[in-house]
Amino acid sequence: MIEAHDLGVTFPNGTEALKGINVKIDDGEFVAVIGLSGAGKSTFLRTLNGLVKPTQGAVRVGGVDVGRLSGRSLQRFRRTVGFIFQQFNLVTRLTALDNVLHGRLGYLPTWRGLLGLYGERDYALARTYLEEVGLADKQHVRVDALSGGQQQRVAIARAMAQEPQLVLADEPMASLDPRLSDVILGLLKDYNEAHGVTVLVNIHVLELARRYARRVLAFNQGRLVFDGPVEELTDELAEQIYAGSLEAL
Amino acid sequence: MTWLFPLLGFLVAALAALSRSSARRYLYAGGIALLVAFFTFPFSSAIGYLSREAVYPTPAGLLPSWAPLGLIALAGLLAVLPLAPRLQGLLGTIGGVVVLLVSYSWLAQPVFLAKIVPLPGLTEAAIAFLAGGLLFLMLRERSLALALVVGLVVAGGSFTLLNGPVGHTYFPRLEGYYKLIRPLPAEESEHLIREYNQGLAKTNALREEIGLKLLKPIESLADLEGGVPKDLAAEGVRLVRPSSLRYGTTAVLFLAGLLLASSLFLMRNPELVEAGDRVSGLTAAAVFLILVPSFYATEFSLGRLVEGWPFFVNFLDRSWPPNLADPAHNIFPLQEVASQMALTVEIALVGTFLAMLFAIPSSFLAARNLTRGSAFTRTVFTLTRAFYNIDRGIDTLILALIFVAAVGLGPFAGVLAMAIHSIADLGKLYSEAIENVERGPIEALEAVGASGTNVVRWAILPQVLPLFVAYTLYRFEINFRVSIVLGFVGAGGIGFFIQNAMASGQYDQMIIGIIAIVIVVNLIDFGSSWLRSKLV
Numbered sequence: 089m090i091e092a093h094d095l096g097v098t099f100p101n102g103t104e105a106l107k108g109i110n111v112k113i114d115d116g117e118f119v120a121v122i123g124l125s126g127a128g129k130s131t132f133l134r135t136l137n138g139l140v141k142p143t144q145g146a147v148r149v150g151g152v153d154v155g156r157l158s159g160r161s162l163q164r165f166r167r168t169v170g171f172i173f174q175q176f177n178l179v180t181r182l183t184a185l186d187n188v189l190h191g192r193l194g195y196l197p198t199w200r201g202l203l204g205l206y207g208e209r210d211y212a213l214a215r216t217y218l219e220e221v222g223l224a225d226k227q228h229v230r231v232d233a234l235s236g237g238q239q240q241r242v243a244i245a246r247a248m249a250q251e252p253q254l255v256l257a258d259e260p261m262a263s264l265d266p267r268l269s270d271v272i273l274g275l276l277k278d279y280n281e282a283h284g285v286t287v288l289v290n291i292h293v294l295e296l297a298r299r300y301a302r303r304v305l306a307f308n309q310g311r312l313v314f315d316g317p318v319e320e321l322t323d324e325l326a327e328q329i330y331a332g333s334l335e336a337l
Numbered sequence: 338m339t340w341l342f343p344l345l346g347f348l349v350a351a352l353a354a355l356s357r358s359s360a361r362r363y364l365y366a367g368g369i370a371l372l373v374a375f376f377t378f379p380f381s382s383a384i385g386y387l388s389r390e391a392v393y394p395t396p397a398g399l400l401p402s403w404a405p406l407g408l409i410a411l412a413g414l415l416a417v418l419p420l421a422p423r424l425q426g427l428l429g430t431i432g433g434v435v436v437l438l439v440s441y442s443w444l445a446q447p448v449f450l451a452k453i454v455p456l457p458g459l460t461e462a463a464i465a466f467l468a469g470g471l472l473f474l475m476l477r478e479r480s481l482a483l484a485l486v487v488g489l490v491v492a493g494g495s496f497t498l499l500n501g502p503v504g505h506t507y508f509p510r511l512e513g514y515y516k517l518i519r520p521l522p523a524e525e526s527e528h529l530i531r532e533y534n535q536g537l538a539k540t541n542a543l544r545e546e547i548g549l550k551l552l553k554p555i556e557s558l559a560d561l562e563g564g565v566p567k568d569l570a571a572e573g574v575r576l577v578r579p580s581s582l583r584y585g586t587t588a589v590l591f592l593a594g595l596l597l598a599s600s601l602f603l604m605r606n607p608e609l610v611e612a613g614d615r616v617s618g619l620t621a622a623a624v625f626l627i628l629v630p631s632f633y634a635t636e637f638s639l640g641r642l643v644e645g646w647p648f649f650v651n652f653l654d655r656s657w658p659p660n661l662a663d664p665a666h667n668i669f670p671l672q673e674v675a676s677q678m679a680l681t682v683e684i685a686l687v688g689t690f691l692a693m694l695f696a697i698p699s700s701f702l703a704a705r706n707l708t709r710g711s712a713f714t715r716t717v718f719t720l721t722r723a724f725y726n727i728d729r730g731i732d733t734l735i736l737a738l739i740f741v742a743a744v745g746l747g748p749f750a751g752v753l754a755m756a757i758h759s760i761a762d763l764g765k766l767y768s769e770a771i772e773n774v775e776r777g778p779i780e781a782l783e784a785v786g787a788s789g790t791n792v793v794r795w796a797i798l799p800q801v802l803p804l805f806v807a808y809t810l811y812r813f814e815i816n817f818r819v820s821i822v823l824g825f826v827g828a829g830g831i832g833f834f835i836q837n838a839m840a841s842g843q844y845d846q847m848i849i850g851i852i853a854i855v856i857v858v859n860l861i862d863f864g865s866s867w868l869r870s871k872l873v
């Protein structure tokens with residue numbers, strides 16, 4: 089379960105990225121986070137795994153106050169949260185399998201991690217999820233030899249290999265061919281349904297959010313302006329959320 | 338041969354004008370350079386008794402002796418006045434001709450006796466002004482008030498230091514460095530000479546007693562060409578020889594030609610101007626003003642090159658054909674070159690490898706993006722960078738000389754020197770590679786809960802490793818060439834072989850070493866760049 093209480097983030101340069109967010113998300117939900125660019129979607133997702141610290145209020149994930157974690161305990165928490173980036177953030181000189189195995193680093197003693205001494209189970213998990221994203225035959229291919237869509241699938245497998253309680257995806261299709269959006273979102277949706285893991289996806293394109301998510305969170309200028317089932321997101325509301333920007337509709 | 342210099346200046350300006358680039362730029366350059374040379378370049382020599390007593394006065398310093406020299410400064414000044422191009426050309430033409438006339442009539446002046454009048458504090462003030470001015474220019478962008486204060490403080494401070502006992506202790510030649518040359522009136526010259534001749538009988542009696550050569554009486558000033566008598570020189574009297582060329586004289590002659598030609602072309606075609614002529618002229622003048630004394634200081638001389646020509650011919654004669662092997666005398670130079678070349682390569686290999694071993698870990702401490710965490714890591718960063726900067730400044734050869742003294746002649750000293758110097762160079766390159774890694778993978782590995790060292794291992798190392806290898810190969814190329822020279826300071830290898838062959842005059846063996854170096858340098862450069870292109 090995710091609970092945010094009066095969550096606020098102000099960056100050192102004074103930008104108020106999030107203001108007074110109150111939200112509760114149950115385990116196993118598939119939630120779309122929408123809003124204009126700069127609305128605070130990424131910042132919201134990043135507070136959930138501690139990449140950004142709240143400057144006000146608090147956010148709890150699975151009962152843990154994320155903002156208070158640091159050092160070893162933060163690492164232990166983070167290994168249970170998969171994060172999928174818009175730019176994939178893979179180590180492109182390594183193979184697909186190596187990258188998926190990185191998802192297991194948080195579970196290994198540091199010295200074994202340094203030597204790359206993963207266990208049998210780590211390998212088994214990595215292979216399973218590579219297969220699940222349809223890249224079983226690419227496991228020994230260097231990532232820089234893969235297409236953009238394949239790379240993002242490797243990143244998804246890396247997140248799944250963490251066996252997470254929560255998956256956060258920050259505009260995972262934004263740097264891909266629009267035709268691949270369904271592949272990526274389909275993978276996340278299937279994963280959510282098969283494993284019952286909570287998934288939060290930032291989506292810039294409203295149409296896609298409508299198609300995949302049952303619940304939608306909408307941000308505007310750092311405020312949560314809509315939280316509810318996708319059916320309640322009327323066209324007028326959407327227009328307000330995307331005020332002034334027609335290209336997103 | 339002096340006419341070569343104005344001709345050269347004339348040709349430079351003429352070629353520039355004929356290629357339709359701005360003639361006014363060279364007019365400005367000539368004017369500015371003339372003005373500076375007038376105050377700073379030595380124009381003649383004035384000899385004393387000992388060779389170190391000679392002074393080399395500037396045209397400005399010679400003004401009290403011969404006022405027409407002032408026309409040089411006037412010509413320079415007129416040339417830089419911002420007037421209409423045609424008028425500027427006219428003034429420049431007149432100026433160029435006047436400078437030529439003045440210079441040549443100065444060169445034709447007879448020798449004369451003069452007294453030197455040091456101007457204490459002038460050089461000190463000039464240096465202080467330059468230091469303060471430079472700082473002012475550098476800081477001006479940031480804040481005018483700050484620049485003014487810092488400039489004044491530095492100028493005032495350095496003047497006080499230089500012009501006080503401290504400056505004059507550490508830089509004894511600075512005090513009264515700039516000198517005026519005041520001619521002695523004719524009667525005073527004659528009086529001095531008469532006095533000298535009268536005292537000669539006594540001196541010569543003394544000299545005869547201790548078996549020294551007798552001194553001749555002075556008939557005319559020309560007799561003093563070999564040096565002014567000791568006691569006269571001690572009183573600050575010098576013999577000025579206008580016909581003796583210094584680099585200032587040749588520079589002024591060159592500039593006169595430049596001024597004349599650029600002015601003539603500008604007069605004929607006032608279109609030969611460009612925006613920013615004054616700045617580009619200033620730049621050209623600065624380059625000229627720096628290069629001329631530098632050429633002089635390096636004793637650059639085409640004449641000596643010509644004189645040395647027979648040596649080259651002799652060298653080539655004696656080095657060809659190469660003596661590859663002479664079994665009759667049990668001499669095998671080609672074998673020796675091969676062995677020594679192998680040693681040279683091995684020194685470079687071990688030196689580079691050791692440097693890499695130390696540079697890899699230290700470069701992580703010298704990467705800004707990895708050391709932002711705490712005050713402690715920031716201190717480590719600063720210290721590592723400071724070590725790099727100092728180490729980079731100490732050349733391998735200097736280190737080798739020190740290590741040869743410490744551990745004795747031989748390759749080990751060379752390897753140590755090379756390793757220590759290369760750490761800084763490699764470390765700096767490595768740490769820059771680390772600073773330029775993509776942030777994405779770092780963030781991703783932090784997000785999976787990997788520990789700090791694992792982030793470095795899996796997000797940073799894979800990105801930088803190929804660059805590390807490329808930089809190491811590149812450093813090896815350099816170190817191979819350094820290793821050749823290391824042989825000359827006693828580290829062994831091909832340099833040592835060449836030095837020995839040269840010293841014993843066995844040029845037909847030395848040539849094998851030279852050819853081997855040419856081949857191996859190219860092989861290594863080719864191989865290493867091929868490898869590097871495969872990597873990145």
Ligand SMILES: Nc1ncnc2c1ncn2[C@@H]1O[C@H](COP(=O)(O)OP(=O)(O)O)[C@@H](O)[C@H]1O
Pocket residue numbers: 099100101103104105123124125126127128129130131132
């Ligand atoms: N590290 C940061 N430092 C300062 N401002 C930031 C930083 N990250 C994001 N911001 C600002 O916070 C606001 C919200 O950004 P973000 O959460 O990335 O929006 P979104 O993901 O919805 O496009 C924007 O105005 C952005 O410029």
Ligand SMILES: [Mg+2]
Pocket residue numbers: 126129130131258259
């Ligand atoms: Mg974003």
